Amino acid sequence: MITVTLTVNGQEETHSIEARETLADFLRERCNLTGTHLGCEHGACGACTVTINGLPARSCLTLAVMCEDRAVQTVEGTRGDPEMDLIRKHFHEAHGLQCGYCTPGMLLAARDILRRHKAPGEATIRKELSGHLCRCTGYVGIVEAIRRAGAELSDKS
Amino acid sequence: METTGDSWIGARVLRKEDERHLLGAGQFVGDVRMPGLRDIAFVRSPMAHAKLKGVTKPEGHEASVFTYEDLGPMKVLRTSPDMPTFHSAHYPALATDRVRFAGQPIAMCLASNRARAEDIADLVQVDLEELPAVVDVVDAMKPGTIKLHEDWPDNAYIHNTIDAGDMEAVAKIAAIKVKRRFKMNRQPSVSLECHAVLAYWDFRTGQLVVYFSTQGPHVMRIGIAEALGLQEYQVRVIAPDVGGGFGGKNRLMPEELAVAALAYKLKTPVRWLEDRREHLIASPHARDHYYELTAYADKDGMLLGVDGDVYVDAGAYPMWPTAAFMETSMSARNLPGPYQARNLRARTFTVATNKAPMGPYRGVGRPGACFAIERLMDEIAHELGIEPVELRRRNLVSSFPYETIGGMKLDTGDYHASLNAAADLIDLPAIRARQAKGELDGRRIGLGFAMYTEQSGHGTGEWVKRRGRIIPGYETATTRMGADGTVELLVGIQSHGQGMETTFAQIAAHELGLDPSKINVRHGDTSISPFGFGTFGSRSIVMGGGAAARSSRTLGEKLKKIGAHLLQCAAEETHLKDGQVHGPNGSVSIAEVARAANVRPDLLPQGIDPVLDVTMTYEPKESAGVFSYSTHGALIAVDPDTGAVELLDYVVAEDCGTMINPLVCDGQVQGGVAQGIGTALYEEIPFDDQGQPLATTFADYLMPGSMEIPNIRLAHIVTPALATEYGVKGMGEGGAIAPPAAIANALTDAFKDIRASFDETPLTPRRVIRALDAAKARVQTGEKP
Ligand code: FES
Numbered sequence A: 001m002i003t004v005t006l007t008v009n010g011q012e013e014t015h016s017i018e019a020r021e022t023l024a025d026f027l028r029e030r031c032n033l034t035g036t037h038l039g040c041e042h043g044a045c046g047a048c049t050v051t052i053n054g055l056p057a058r059s060c061l062t063l064a065v066m067c068e069d070r071a072v073q074t075v076e077g078t079r080g081d082p083e084m085d086l087i088r089k090h091f092h093e094a095h096g097l098q099c100g101y102c103t104p105g106m107l108l109a110a111r112d113i114l115r116r117h118k119a120p121g122e123a124t125i126r127k128e129l130s131g132h133l134c135r136c137t138g139y140v141g142i143v144e145a146i147r148r149a150g151a152e153l154s155d156k157s
Numbered sequence B: 001m002e003t004t005g006d007s008w009i010g011a012r013v014l015r016k017e018d019e020r021h022l023l024g025a026g027q028f029v030g031d032v033r034m035p036g037l038r039d040i041a042f043v044r045s046p047m048a049h050a051k052l053k054g055v056t057k058p059e060g061h062e063a064s065v066f067t068y069e070d071l072g073p074m075k076v077l078r079t080s081p082d083m084p085t086f087h088s089a090h091y092p093a094l095a096t097d098r099v100r101f102a103g104q105p106i107a108m109c110l111a112s113n114r115a116r117a118e119d120i121a122d123l124v125q126v127d128l129e130e131l132p133a134v135v136d137v138v139d140a141m142k143p144g145t146i147k148l149h150e151d152w153p154d155n156a157y158i159h160n161t162i163d164a165g166d167m168e169a170v171a172k173i174a175a176i177k178v179k180r181r182f183k184m185n186r187q188p189s190v191s192l193e194c195h196a197v198l199a200y201w202d203f204r205t206g207q208l209v210v211y212f213s214t215q216g217p218h219v220m221r222i223g224i225a226e227a228l229g230l231q232e233y234q235v236r237v238i239a240p241d242v243g244g245g246f247g248g249k250n251r252l253m254p255e256e257l258a259v260a261a262l263a264y265k266l267k268t269p270v271r272w273l274e275d276r277r278e279h280l281i282a283s284p285h286a287r288d289h290y291y292e293l294t295a296y297a298d299k300d301g302m303l304l305g306v307d308g309d310v311y312v313d314a315g316a317y318p319m320w321p322t323a324a325f326m327e328t329s330m331s332a333r334n335l336p337g338p339y340q341a342r343n344l345r346a347r348t349f350t351v352a353t354n355k356a357p358m359g360p361y362r363g364v365g366r367p368g369a370c371f372a373i374e375r376l377m378d379e380i381a382h383e384l385g386i387e388p389v390e391l392r393r394r395n396l397v398s399s400f401p402y403e404t405i406g407g408m409k410l411d412t413g414d415y416h417a418s419l420n421a422a423a424d425l426i427d428l429p430a431i432r433a434r435q436a437k438g439e440l441d442g443r444r445i446g447l448g449f450a451m452y453t454e455q456s457g458h459g460t461g462e463w464v465k466r467r468g469r470i471i472p473g474y475e476t477a478t479t480r481m482g483a484d485g486t487v488e489l490l491v492g493i494q495s496h497g498q499g500m501e502t503t504f505a506q507i508a509a510h511e512l513g514l515d516p517s518k519i520n521v522r523h524g525d526t527s528i529s530p531f532g533f534g535t536f537g538s539r540s541i542v543m544g545g546g547a548a549a550r551s552s553r554t555l556g557e558k559l560k561k562i563g564a565h566l567l568q569c570a571a572e573e574t575h576l577k578d579g580q581v582h583g584p585n586g587s588v589s590i591a592e593v594a595r596a597a598n599v600r601p602d603l604l605p606q607g608i609d610p611v612l613d614v615t616m617t618y619e620p621k622e623s624a625g626v627f628s629y630s631t632h633g634a635l636i637a638v639d640p641d642t643g644a645v646e647l648l649d650y651v652v653a654e655d656c657g658t659m660i661n662p663l664v665c666d667g668q669v670q671g672g673v674a675q676g677i678g679t680a681l682y683e684e685i686p687f688d689d690q691g692q693p694l695a696t697t698f699a700d701y702l703m704p705g706s707m708e709i710p711n712i713r714l715a716h717i718v719t720p721a722l723a724t725e726y727g728v729k730g731m732g733e734g735g736a737i738a739p740p741a742a743i744a745n746a747l748t749d750a751f752k753d754i755r756a757s758f759d760e761t762p763l764t765p766r767r768v769i770r771a772l773d774a775a776k777a778r779v780q781t782g783e784k785p
C-alpha cells in the first residue's frame, strides 16, 4: 500500500492505496466523486475524462499514484464555473444528452475543444470529439451544443 | 418554455432530467454508496461448450467463492412461451454441470474491491471437458450435429412456417425473380453504462433491496422474488439512473440473479458492475439473422410475394422473462414491409448455438426484416432498370387501415408523403446528376433508401397471440396532488434517456392546466410507483403516457368538482387552465382546491372524498398496435479500391403520429439511426469455429463515433393515431431499423453497373471488396446476379 496525496477539485485527498489503483477508482470509490463515469476502462470511450493539471486525461488509464501532488478536476469541480455553466446551458438547449452517462466526459472534452478552437465549426468539433463515445444521441445534439457554446464564447471575448 | 397554442402537447420543452447529469450528479447503480459494500467478480467459462466437472476454490479463499450450490435452493424460472412446440432450458444463475458459451458465469468471488475479487477469481480452478461447439446457425440444424440441450429433438427452440397466399402460383407467373442470402451479424446492445446490480438486506423493512440497472424494475422484482422463494413484498427493486438500455437491460441475467441471491444469503451489501469485456461476451446479444429469400415481382415491379427461410441464432439459453422466440416471427411477419404484396411464405428457425443468449435490441426482428425486404426491393428495381424510389411508390400501401400479408394491421399514415419527403430532403435529382458526372477523387457515390413500419403500443390481444407468460398489455400511473397543488406522477414505465420525466410531465400538465414545473415524474422504484411492465417495444408513450393522461384527467375532474363547489357553479361549467379552475363568474387556484382536498375537508362538497390521488391503468382501444413508419435515405461515398465507406448525408422522413415533445422525438430518431449505422458498417462480434468471441474490447468491437455519424437530418409527417391518447405512436426503436438496409442499398446503387450485391452487415471494407470481387467475377463469366 502506498500513501498518496492528490489535489482534487481544490482539496487535498490523502489515501493509502494499492499501486495498481486507477485514478478513476480513486476518485469514485475513495473521494466519492461519482460524476466521473466508466464506460470501458480501457481508454476507448472518454466517459472517465477528468483534467490533470488542466489537461484532459482518461482517469481509467491513469494510476492514482502517478498523480501525486497534481491537481485533478472532475465534473463536480466545474459546478458554478461560468465557462462550464455556459457549455451546460447549450447541452441542455441542444438536447446534447439522453441517458447522461457520457455527459461528464463530453462536458470536459467540450471545454478543452473550445479552449483550443475559437468558435469551431461542425467538422472540427466532430474530429475533436472522435475519442468520446455516446450511445444515445447520435452526437447531433452534442456537436450542436459545442458549436453554439463556441459561438457564444467567441462573441463574449 | 415554448408552447404551441395553450397546450403542452407538442411543446419543445427542455428536459427536466438534464440538470443532474450536467452537474455530474446523476445516480447510477455504481454511484450508490453503502457501508461495507463488497464487489463481485465472476469466474467465467473459457470454453464455448464443455462438461463442468468441478470447481476448486483456492486455499484460504473458500469463504469468498460461491458456486450454484452455495447460493441456496433457487426456483427455476419458466422462460418459454406457453406453447408445446417451444423447447426451453434452464439458464442457471451459475453453471451447474455444463457450460454452453464462452463467458458463461460459473462461480462468483467476493472481496473488498473488484480488483481483489478478480485476483481470487484468477485462482479458482475449473475442471472442464470440452465438447464440440455449435457455431453456425444453419449447421446447427443439420442432422447429426451435437445438441446443446439433450432433451430437445434438435437445436431449434422452435420452428414454424408462415404460408399466406399462394406462393406456388406466384412462382409460376412472376416475371421477375430475385434470390438472395442476407446476413446481419451478432452484436450486443452496448449501453454506455454496462449492466449493474447492487443488493442488500434491509433489516428495517424486511426487504431485499436491489439497485438494478434495468428497464423494468417491477417485472424484475417478480423474477427475483420467485427465484429466491421470497414474498414479492420482500423484494424492492430500484432502477436509479440507467445509462442506456436499448433492450439489453430488459432481461434478467444470471449474474443479476446471483448477486441478489448472495446478498440474501449473506445479508451484507454486494454489487456487480459488469465491465466492458463482460458486456461484449456475455450480456444479451442481438441480431444474428440469416435469410435465404426469393422475391417475386411482375413486369411493372409490383411485388407479388416473398418466399424463403429465416434463421435467428438465439444463443445458448432462453432469457427470462421472454425468450427470443418472438424474434423470428416478428421478422417473418415484417418481411412484406409497407408494401401490398399478397403472398408470404417463410420457414422460420430459432436456433440454439454455443454463443451468448439473445435478448432484445432496439428494433428486435425488424432491422433484419427491413434489411431483407428493402434490399430485395432495390434488386427488383435494378432488374427492371427503374429508380428504386419509383418502385417503392408503385408498391406502397396507400389506403388505411390495411392488413399486410404478414398480419400487420397498419392503422394510419401517408407512406408516399414520407418517401417523397425523404427523396426531397436528400435531393434525389441533384445526386443522380452528381453521379452522372463522377467524382474527382475516384470514389463512387451511392444513394439508398429504406422504409419500415414499427408496431408499437400493442395490447393484450396481440401479446396473448404471442403466448408470452407475461402479457404487457397495459400500463399504470398514479397522479397525486399535494396540499400546495403540485403533483407527483408515479409511473410503472422506466425512463433511461427517453426524457419521460419531461414528456409525462407535459401530459399531466396538459390535463391539469398546470405548468410542467409543477409536476414531478417518479419511476423506477417498486416501492414508489404502481406496477408496470417497464420501457421496451416502443410502448411507453402509448401505454404509460395513456395511463398518465387517464389518471391526470380523472384527477382533473375531481378538481373541477371541488372548484365548482367553491365557485358556486356546476362542474360542467368549469375548466382547468394556468393553474386555476375557471368558472363562468370567476376562478379559484388549483392550489386552493388542493388545500381543501388534502387538509381542509370542511370545505369539500358533500359526497366528495378528501385526498387527490388517482391510479389508473390504460390499454389502447386497438390491441393490434399503432404503426409509426419512416423513409431513410443514405448518401455514401465508397472507395472501390479499399472498400471504405463514408456517409455524406443521412435523412429520415418519419411519422410517429402526434409528438408530445418534438425535441425528444428528434433525439430518439437520431440516436436510433446512429445505432443502425453501427449495425450497418461497424459493430460485430465474430466467433471462431470453436465458438470463441473475437471482439472483447472497443479496440476490436468498433463503435461509431462522431466522425462516423453524419448530421442526421429529419422531416416530420404527422398522422395522428386513432386508437391512442392524443394520437401518439411509439417511436423509440424506429431509427435503428432502416440504416443497414439504406446503406447497403446505397452501396448497391454505387455499383449497379456491375450489379454488386451487398448482403451482409456490418459492411466492413473487407466485405465490400469481397462483394465487388464476386460481382466482377460474375461479369466475366456472364453469370446473372
Ligand atoms: S472508461 Fe476511460 S475511456 Fe472509457
Ligand code: FES
Binding pocket: A096, A097, A098, A099, A100, A101, A102, A103, A133, A134, A135, A136, A137, B192, B243, B244, B497
Ligand atoms: S447520453 Fe447516453 S451515452 Fe451519451
